[in-house]
Amino acid sequence: MDKTASAKSVIQSGEIPHLVIEPTRSWAALNLRDVWAYRELLYFLTWRDVRVRYKQTALGASWAVLQPLAQMLIFTLFFGRLAKMPSDGLPYPLFAYAALMPWTFFSNALTTSSNSLVVSSGLITKVYFPRLIMPAASVLAGLVDFVCAFALFIGLMIWYQAPLTVNVLWFPVYVALAAMLALGAGTWLAAMNVRFRDVRYVVPFLIQFWMFASPVIYPMSLVPERYRWLYALNPLSGIIEGMRASLLGGINGARIDWMSTAAAATVTAALLVYAAYDFRRMERGFADVI
Amino acid sequence: MSIPFAIRVEHLGKKYLLGARHSGQRTLRDALLGRFNGKGSKGGVDELWALQDVNFTVEPGEVVGIIGRNGAGKSTLLKVLSRITEPTRGRVEIFGRTGSLLEVGTGFHPELSGRENIYLNGAILGMRKNEIARRFDEIVDFAGVARFVDTPVKRYSSGMFLRLAFAVAAHLDPEILIVDEVLAVGDAAFQQKCLNKMGDVARAGRTVLFVSHNMPAIKHLCPRAIVLNSGCVAYDGASHDAVKVYLSNALGGADRGSVGMRFENPAPDANRAFEVTSVEVLDREGRLKPALATGEYARFRLRWRAAEAMRHAGVELGVYTPEGVPLIQYSTRPVADVDLDFQPGENSIECEFSQFPVAAGQYYLSVGLTRPMLEWLYREDQFALFDVEPGDVFNSGTPVVSSRALMVVPHRWLNQTTRHRDIKER
Numbered sequence: 001m002d003k004t005a006s007a008k009s010v011i012q013s014g015e016i017p018h019l020v021i022e023p024t025r026s027w028a029a030l031n032l033r034d035v036w037a038y039r040e041l042l043y044f045l046t047w048r049d050v051r052v053r054y055k056q057t058a059l060g061a062s063w064a065v066l067q068p069l070a071q072m073l074i075f076t077l078f079f080g081r082l083a084k085m086p087s088d089g090l091p092y093p094l095f096a097y098a099a100l101m102p103w104t105f106f107s108n109a110l111t112t113s114s115n116s117l118v119v120s121s122g123l124i125t126k127v128y129f130p131r132l133i134m135p136a137a138s139v140l141a142g143l144v145d146f147v148c149a150f151a152l153f154i155g156l157m158i159w160y161q162a163p164l165t166v167n168v169l170w171f172p173v174y175v176a177l178a179a180m181l182a183l184g185a186g187t188w189l190a191a192m193n194v195r196f197r198d199v200r201y202v203v204p205f206l207i208q209f210w211m212f213a214s215p216v217i218y219p220m221s222l223v224p225e226r227y228r229w230l231y232a233l234n235p236l237s238g239i240i241e242g243m244r245a246s247l248l249g250g251i252n253g254a255r256i257d258w259m260s261t262a263a264a265a266t267v268t269a270a271l272l273v274y275a276a277y278d279f280r281r282m283e284r285g286f287a288d289v290i
Numbered sequence: 291m292s293i294p295f296a297i298r299v300e301h302l303g304k305k306y307l308l309g310a311r312h313s314g315q316r317t318l319r320d321a322l323l324g325r326f327n328g329k330g331s332k333g334g335v336d337e338l339w340a341l342q343d344v345n346f347t348v349e350p351g352e353v354v355g356i357i358g359r360n361g362a363g364k365s366t367l368l369k370v371l372s373r374i375t376e377p378t379r380g381r382v383e384i385f386g387r388t389g390s391l392l393e394v395g396t397g398f399h400p401e402l403s404g405r406e407n408i409y410l411n412g413a414i415l416g417m418r419k420n421e422i423a424r425r426f427d428e429i430v431d432f433a434g435v436a437r438f439v440d441t442p443v444k445r446y447s448s449g450m451f452l453r454l455a456f457a458v459a460a461h462l463d464p465e466i467l468i469v470d471e472v473l474a475v476g477d478a479a480f481q482q483k484c485l486n487k488m489g490d491v492a493r494a495g496r497t498v499l500f501v502s503h504n505m506p507a508i509k510h511l512c513p514r515a516i517v518l519n520s521g522c523v524a525y526d527g528a529s530h531d532a533v534k535v536y537l538s539n540a541l542g543g544a545d546r547g548s549v550g551m552r553f554e555n556p557a558p559d560a561n562r563a564f565e566v567t568s569v570e571v572l573d574r575e576g577r578l579k580p581a582l583a584t585g586e587y588a589r590f591r592l593r594w595r596a597a598e599a600m601r602h603a604g605v606e607l608g609v610y611t612p613e614g615v616p617l618i619q620y621s622t623r624p625v626a627d628v629d630l631d632f633q634p635g636e637n638s639i640e641c642e643f644s645q646f647p648v649a650a651g652q653y654y655l656s657v658g659l660t661r662p663m664l665e666w667l668y669r670e671d672q673f674a675l676f677d678v679e680p681g682d683v684f685n686s687g688t689p690v691v692s693s694r695a696l697m698v699v700p701h702r703w704l705n706q707t708t709r710h711r712d713i714k715e716r
Contacts, residue, residue, distance in 0.1 A: 016293055016465065017386065019373075019385075021371075021376075021381065021383075022381050023378055023380075041413045041414060043413075044410050045410075056401070122397075123397050124374075126374065126396045127374070127390075128374055284375070287374045
């Protein structure tokens, strides 16, 4: 009798999860397996952020399009018409909008993800889940806005009758790079924010500075040749220029700048790895200090 | 491989650093410092072991109570077991999915509808999407919110909100359920629902860890209990004995160097202008009583500290059930109309009961200092938790216990065939 009973429990225990809780000493345990196990939560949190963002707004999700559109109109008027900013031979509205899409996505994703842990401190002190999911969901929710903004861009392309080149295949790569950059920077800032609320005040300033350090309102060609390498260390310069070239290269014949793309990819990867390491290091103390 | 145990805790330790400078730690620091001052002081110590060398094993299907004073490490232990915070030392092994009722309503978003929140909250608690979908109707039924399932929860009444939140948590169906002080929230009916659910879970052969101050509930639901004291396991065994250990040890104050019915302020604060420092229960000769039984003579001596003189002040003494029902709430004024002046420094007063009229059970002692009818100078509704032992007041061999009735008063049955007997004083 007993033997059959224990044999039965063997079969049942095949599905029973086994968990070991120990102090983590190294950063080895990034716990990506856990993140995978909680992928549905990532989906639900992203979905929540998207649902909630435009709740009780009269214009709803159109804000995702209106933000970059309004900025484009302002930039076109002041920088394009009045300041006669060069735009590498592109119509200035297209030139600006192609950069404002990734820029709006990046700056929004950075802002929301850097605050993501602090605003959900109630969750963090009460329930376990891989904390990495929180900033990641903020970035993914930003991507949804990006898609809306991109829909308008397609309209602009048609309006300007911009021909496509084969380089458009690189466009998704730049989107992925922008998302990874936002994830890396956002994750690290989110972790720092748990400990130092100063981050909340630094981020808006950082974003403002970052925009002027990126080719959003001006082309990279405006930067003197000998400072290009320094400029390329800002991954957004490679990403934004690359996105412009991949989408609008048919108009002005611009080619993809492999140098700045490689620099952007390298810096982004390095930042992501460092952020993951630092996040993991600080994660164990989140519930205690938040 | 069959599972050898549900939870095994080995040499578990958790250290908190005190006095850290970062602003984000304010609340935590306050909490810890409050506890730290309560322990008396060793100047210059800036770390605190909330858990120290904790060891125990829980078998699958076991229902274990965890008891201990505030700050004894119960919440920290649960936080480590549910992976919210990492231990500093030691190791925990868990077989099975853990769920906890302390997360009721966590992650609900007011803007989202009931339906959306069920999915979101379920995912937060670790449920799979198809699992939630399968149990969706059951959850809605249990919560009784079927009509409002597509209404944003910010329009819900607080009762509806709580029921929905509990319904999701209750349908998680983990192998291991962790319950922390559910009885502290919600109304009596909700608390009863929580307790019933726990009973169901326990009967279904699942493992339950139950943290509570409700000693009758612990005794009723858990065959075994673990007593934590200052982060260490003080006792691990039959819950009946554990409750005794907890009451005599943690509350009676054996760790404060005295035995018997003496209760010190659980959270003294030297910055307060007025504060009750201790309550003692004395016998007729003024000696500390080792225990208090129904119908016995009892003199409650309150001691308090006053920073300044206060004329026409008042003192209150109360006895509450664990559910918060006041059985006694008497004051020098207005109830007894005794005029009282506080002296700067130490003061004391005694309140005498010739027959303590409360049935056997567990109660909270409440104390207060007042300017009668004007303001509270100090108030603590849960100054101490104490036991009233059964007393055979009616000389019948059947003491009155709180599960049947709360008050014990002299009474007679009158008819031709009954012998009459008054309550005897002892």
